[in-house]
Amino acid sequence: MGYGYQYNQYDSGTKYWTLYIPDSNKSLYENSSNAYGIDKFRTAVNTMKQKVIEITAAGGTAALSAIAAALAAAPATAGLSAILAILAALGVGITAGIL
Structure with a gap:
């Protein structure tokens, strides 16, 4: 599995999260x-x-494959800055201001 999350919010307002990173959660x-x-x-x-949706819609399946390969090769302990660096190196325009 790649990066993702899931959460349940209980009646009390408490949120229980499961955070997914490659090979772990x-x-x-x-x-x-x-x-x-x-x-x-x-x-x-x-x-x-x-x-991913934007790149796919633009017909960039080769770029999407490159991004997926780079993220899959990143260690599961890679932090957000490492992930952003990979995406920036591949030309994906994500800035710290968005995140």
């Missing part, structure tokens, strides 16, 4: 100390998904 309850990081991860995943 992490499940946790959202709280005040991790909410910011979870939101950044969620936003990054959504941005990557949107870029």
Whole structure:
């Protein structure tokens, strides 16, 4: 599996997240100390998904394959900055301001 997330929000308002990275996942309850990081991860995943849709719609299946290969080759511990660097090297226009 690639990068992704899933969450359940209970009646109490508590959110239980599962964050997916290549070859791993992490499940946790959202709280005040991790909410910011979870939101950044969620936003990054959504941005990557949107870029995939845009590249595919533009007929860029070769570019999409290159991006997928580069992300798959990245270690599961790669942070957001490493992922952004890979995307930037491949010409995907994602800026820190968006994330």
